[in-house]
Amino acid sequence: xxxxxxxxxxxxxxxxxxxxxxxxxxxxxxxxxxxxxxxxxxxxxxxxxxxxxxxxxxxxxxxxxxxxxxxxxxxxxxxxxxxxxxxxxxxxxxxxxxxxxxxxxxxxxxxxxxxxxxxxxxxxxxxxxxxxxxxxxxxxxxxxxxxxxxxxxxxxxxxxxxxxxxxxxxxxxxxxxxxxxxxxxxxxxxxxxxxxxxxxxxxxxxxxxxxxxx
Amino acid sequence: xxxxxxxxxxxxxxxxxxxxxxxxxxxxxxxxxxxxxxxxxxxxxxxxxxxxxxxxxxxxxxxxxxxxxxxxxxxxxxxxxxxxxxxxxxxxxxxxxxxxxxxxxxxxxxxxxxxxxxxxxxxxxxxxxxxxxxxxxxxxxxxxxxxxxxxxxxxxxxxxxxxxxxxxxxxxxxxxxxxxxxxxxxxxxxxxxxxxxxxxxxxxxxxxxxxxxxx
Numbered sequence: 001x002x003x004x005x006x007x008x009x010x011x012x013x014x015x016x017x018x019x020x021x022x023x024x025x026x027x028x029x030x031x032x033x034x035x036x037x038x039x040x041x042x043x044x045x046x047x048x049x050x051x052x053x054x055x056x057x058x059x060x061x062x063x064x065x066x067x068x069x070x071x072x073x074x075x076x077x078x079x080x081x082x083x084x085x086x087x088x089x090x091x092x093x094x095x096x097x098x099x100x101x102x103x104x105x106x107x108x109x110x111x112x113x114x115x116x117x118x119x120x121x122x123x124x125x126x127x128x129x130x131x132x133x134x135x136x137x138x139x140x141x142x143x144x145x146x147x148x149x150x151x152x153x154x155x156x157x158x159x160x161x162x163x164x165x166x167x168x169x170x171x172x173x174x175x176x177x178x179x180x181x182x183x184x185x186x187x188x189x190x191x192x193x194x195x196x197x198x199x200x201x202x203x204x205x206x207x208x209x210x211x212x213x214x
Numbered sequence: 215x216x217x218x219x220x221x222x223x224x225x226x227x228x229x230x231x232x233x234x235x236x237x238x239x240x241x242x243x244x245x246x247x248x249x250x251x252x253x254x255x256x257x258x259x260x261x262x263x264x265x266x267x268x269x270x271x272x273x274x275x276x277x278x279x280x281x282x283x284x285x286x287x288x289x290x291x292x293x294x295x296x297x298x299x300x301x302x303x304x305x306x307x308x309x310x311x312x313x314x315x316x317x318x319x320x321x322x323x324x325x326x327x328x329x330x331x332x333x334x335x336x337x338x339x340x341x342x343x344x345x346x347x348x349x350x351x352x353x354x355x356x357x358x359x360x361x362x363x364x365x366x367x368x369x370x371x372x373x374x375x376x377x378x379x380x381x382x383x384x385x386x387x388x389x390x391x392x393x394x395x396x397x398x399x400x401x402x403x404x405x406x407x408x409x410x411x412x413x414x415x416x417x418x419x420x421x422x423x424x425x426x427x428x429x
Contacts (some may be wrong), residue, residue: 033235035250036253037250038250056399056400057401057402064319082403082404083404084404085348085372085405086372086375087271087349087372087373087374087375089271089272090263091260093269094269106347125404127235129269129288129404131401133298133380133382134380135378136375136376136377136378137268137375137376137378138268138269138375138376140268141268141269142269145269149256149258152302154252155250156250156252156253163263164428165404165405165408167412168344168409170222172340184404186403196259196260197258197260207332209255209256210256210258211238211255211256212253212256214253
């Protein structure tokens with residue numbers, strides 16, 4: 001019996017070490033969700049620039065050419081006009097501005113490593129479409145009006161405010177179950193049902209709230 | 215006797231080590247989170263926007279007779295072009311910008327901007343009205359001495375707002391040969407592409423499926 005006690009304790013030791021390595025590693029802890037007020041709005045963001053298709057569009061399957069650090073505000077200003085149509089309703093644009101910002105913020109807190117390159121987002125539909133020099137006064141105004149606001153979980157946790165294209169001329173309610181906003185749906189709700197930014201966001205993301213960034 | 219005592223020590227050391235490893239490791243540089251009190255919900259309200267508010271839609275633009283093609287197209291909006299040096303990223307003064315569809319020409323100021331001018335919203339007649347209504351397309355040319363001529367195809371013109379495209383120009387260096395225009399195809403908006411694919415989809419080719427939240 002005593003012979004086996006030694007082996008048993010050794011096995012327990014190994015098990016304990018395995019728990020430490022795989023469950024309590026810094027990588028695993030890094031995924032911990034952060035709350036608004038505990039982390040400031042990012043100053044910069046790391047954007048991976050992928051090679052373009054022959055027609056000029058950034059290729060989601062293209063190689064990463066380089067990773068660029070840029071001001072967070074510059075990034076979101078050059079995303080919104082490429083994701084939402086810039087002449088859509090003001091409240092649809094503001095809902096889009098909130099989605100683009102919160103999506104980027106979440107990914108700054110949860111960066112990825114692909115092909116040995118560490119970054120928050122890339123410039124394609126893998127994340128959000130970013131193109132340098134495409135910001136427009138109207139979309140910039142939508143971002144400016146929402147810059148001090150955040151849309152978070154009830155306990156203030158920052159979450160990935162995801163979205164998809166959806167179908168034109170429809171509220172796209174099927175996206176509610178997936179907790180994703182339909183871009184076309186946001187325009188439909190603003191244009192046809194006169195809904196404001198908060199009401200649009202609440203249609204697609206249930207159990208969330210709008211707060212002022214402290 | 216000696217052997218038994220040594221074994222006992224080993225056993226106690228191992229027991230202590232086993233209990234220590236089961237404790238969570240304190241991570242370096244990770245401070246304990248501060249106590250967090252949930253923030254109050256923000257009371258969001260919409261307000262009436264004045265006509266000069268940057269988010270208000272601009273009224274229809276009616277070009278004067280001094281604008282070439284003023285009676286050729288029915289929809290117009292304002293455009294303001296910025297020309298920059300692609301190497302230094304600084305604005306280029308005195309670059310000439312031409313709208314190929316109308317022949318209208320203007321020059322940039324010291325900040326690299328042209329004045330805001332009326333430009334037509336030419337909807338692509340190849341597509342159905344609902345699709346073509348998303349935006350128009352224009353062709354811009356930029357000229358400046360010492361720089362490659364630049365052509366921008368498919369610049370998106372949006373109704374009810376000022377479109378502000380940037381044109382990047384490349385300076386001609388002594389080692390450059392066969393100097394031809396630098397061409398840039400303005401990428402199609404992804405929502406236009408999504409809608410185009412949807413418009414011609416047959417029932418036998420559902421793709422991701424109409425209810426897919428990944429579409």
